[in-house]
Amino acid sequence: MAKNYDVIVIGAGPGGVTCGALLAKWGLKTLLIDKNAQVGGKAMTVAKNGFRYEYWPIAACPSSNTEIHSLLRILGLENEIELIAPDPMGRMFYETPSGEIKNLVLPGGGKPVDPQDLFNMLGVTDADMPEVMRLFTDILGMSRHDQNLLDEVSVVQFLDRYQIPRSLYSMLATLQSEGTLEVAGPIACASEFIKVFQQNNTQGGGLYPSGGFGRLYGAIARVMQSYGGDLLMRTKVERIAVENGRVKGVITNKGSFQAPIVVSNAGIQPTVLKLVGEEHFDKSYVNYVRDLVPSLGFAGARYFLSKPVLDCFMYVYCSDNTVTSLEEHLRAETGEMPKQMYIFMSTNSLYPGMAPPGKQLVYTGITCPADPRTKIKHYLDKVEAEIARLWPDVFKYIEEKEYYGPAQISRLSRDSVVPGTGGECIGLGQIVGQCGNLKPSPKAPVGGLFYVGADAGSSGFGNHMCVESGMNLFNIVRDYWFTHRAQF
Ligand SMILES: Cc1cc2nc3c(=O)[nH]c(=O)nc-3n(C[C@H](O)[C@H](O)[C@H](O)COP(=O)(O)OP(=O)(O)OC[C@H]3O[C@@H](n4cnc5c(N)ncnc54)[C@H](O)[C@@H]3O)c2cc1C
Numbered sequence: 001m002a003k004n005y006d007v008i009v010i011g012a013g014p015g016g017v018t019c020g021a022l023l024a025k026w027g028l029k030t031l032l033i034d035k036n037a038q039v040g041g042k043a044m045t046v047a048k049n050g051f052r053y054e055y056w057p058i059a060a061c062p063s064s065n066t067e068i069h070s071l072l073r074i075l076g077l078e079n080e081i082e083l084i085a086p087d088p089m090g091r092m093f094y095e096t097p098s099g100e101i102k103n104l105v106l107p108g109g110g111k112p113v114d115p116q117d118l119f120n121m122l123g124v125t126d127a128d129m130p131e132v133m134r135l136f137t138d139i140l141g142m143s144r145h146d147q148n149l150l151d152e153v154s155v156v157q158f159l160d161r162y163q164i165p166r167s168l169y170s171m172l173a174t175l176q177s178e179g180t181l182e183v184a185g186p187i188a189c190a191s192e193f194i195k196v197f198q199q200n201n202t203q204g205g206g207l208y209p210s211g212g213f214g215r216l217y218g219a220i221a222r223v224m225q226s227y228g229g230d231l232l233m234r235t236k237v238e239r240i241a242v243e244n245g246r247v248k249g250v251i252t253n254k255g256s257f258q259a260p261i262v263v264s265n266a267g268i269q270p271t272v273l274k275l276v277g278e279e280h281f282d283k284s285y286v287n288y289v290r291d292l293v294p295s296l297g298f299a300g301a302r303y304f305l306s307k308p309v310l311d312c313f314m315y316v317y318c319s320d321n322t323v324t325s326l327e328e329h330l331r332a333e334t335g336e337m338p339k340q341m342y343i344f345m346s347t348n349s350l351y352p353g354m355a356p357p358g359k360q361l362v363y364t365g366i367t368c369p370a371d372p373r374t375k376i377k378h379y380l381d382k383v384e385a386e387i388a389r390l391w392p393d394v395f396k397y398i399e400e401k402e403y404y405g406p407a408q409i410s411r412l413s414r415d416s417v418v419p420g421t422g423g424e425c426i427g428l429g430q431i432v433g434q435c436g437n438l439k440p441s442p443k444a445p446v447g448g449l450f451y452v453g454a455d456a457g458s459s460g461f462g463n464h465m466c467v468e469s470g471m472n473l474f475n476i477v478r479d480y481w482f483t484h485r486a487q488f
Helices: 014-026 067-074 115-122 126-141 144-148 155-159 166-178 190-203 213-226 268-280 283-291 326-333 377-390 392-396 406-412 462-487
Strands: 007-010 030-033 045-048 051-054 090-095 101-106 230-232 237-243 246-252 255-258 261-264 297-305 314-319 343-346 360-368 398-404 449-451
Touching (some): 007 014, 014 030, 014 067, 014 213, 014 261, 014 462, 045 213, 051 360, 067 462, 090 115, 126 190, 144 190, 155 190, 166 190, 213 230, 246 261, 261 268, 268 283, 268 449, 297 377, 343 377, 360 377, 377 392, 449 462
Parallel strands (some): 007 030, 030 230, 261 449
Antiparallel strands (some): 090 101, 297 360, 343 360
């Protein structure tokens, strides 16, 4: 393996692997390094007892004409990886104030939910329609420019502008903030909420790569290698070497590598505060980075079942009370859980080749703090109590269970360098003041250092956002290399 490269990418998560493959294909000598044994970061696919499953993501959004489709075409992978938009996608469960639990099938294949079915389930009346229509017209017709005017407005503040029934308000705030952006509704950013809502409605909402997310990212890494890029797994970057304000390369537990450009998929806070070191940045930038807020973490279980229970890929639950307030989040940390909370359950076992015949893997969880030190027992107890109440059949067929929480998420993805961070689901929290025009720049104030993935360079939802960040960063780094190459 060479010691000198044009560019080193730290981290083979969705953002890092995408950017690395595009840079290698363009002709830059690229090294991609990851501490794990497999690529994919939080979206890694693993195998156990004949099951293949992701530790975490269940579906990408949007599902048709996405950047993931474009990337596969650019890399010549469109015939190798099938992108599945299952139909139906899932079921939405809604508990009425009187305790009745209704449900609605969520279509897939790029189709939106029929609004009339949704309104019937949520008890929206004719008298409610003028305000409901005003809301949907505003959201669906909003330009990117007008969305960015909402970068400092929360989802709750935005929805408060409309006199809509509590059921619809709660469904939107629950499923589109805590359920998608993985941040508390009262601080979730309205511009991101609207972008994801538009994508869901115009391009559909559930996408799964055949064979799993990990297979997708593995194929992308192989394309990087086919263009001469090197992939170094089970290797942890300990430092990014910086001299006179410019990156020089990286120091890992397996030796040092030189490059004039380093792209980090390790998260902005770990990159600045640990891998580079505060001493190489202005104090104001260090304070800015230290103050960034992560998304929420997640705690839950995987149940390996002897018999299928779910008839579609995803079940989501909400009620009029599932927009968890900041006070309820604080009380939950001490063990006092809200009576009703957003909860989801999903399976990838319905996709071909992902489970032994006649068996099913069910995965469930609820949001919790991103802090890897979080005591997750009461979150797990709440998940299990809700599963027993809402979908009791699951407990009849369990052969084996696994639990997880923010400590596992941090181990697989990013280090906790600021107290309270590390086990975040998405990455940077999509909260007011951190999205759209206010999202951190992907270019660091150290020559040749860039960030890729959830923390910078794109917007939207999870995997799709990170792939888009990788594609956007490719353009930025290519142009940087072209304009600065005489200095290297
Ligand atoms: C519970 C949960 C549910 C989710 N559900 C969904 C979903 O349904 N749909 C969806 O689209 N998204 C979902 N996501 C979010 C999605 O998986 C993440 O947003 C995405 O994986 C972030 O990608 P990334 O490019 O930022 O890198 P990450 O996935 O964070 O990967 C970072 C990589 O960098 C490597 N790395 C870090 N530091 C170092 C170092 N010092 N040296 C070497 N390597 C290093 C890590 O090993 C890792 O491989 C979910 C996440 C979680 C946790």
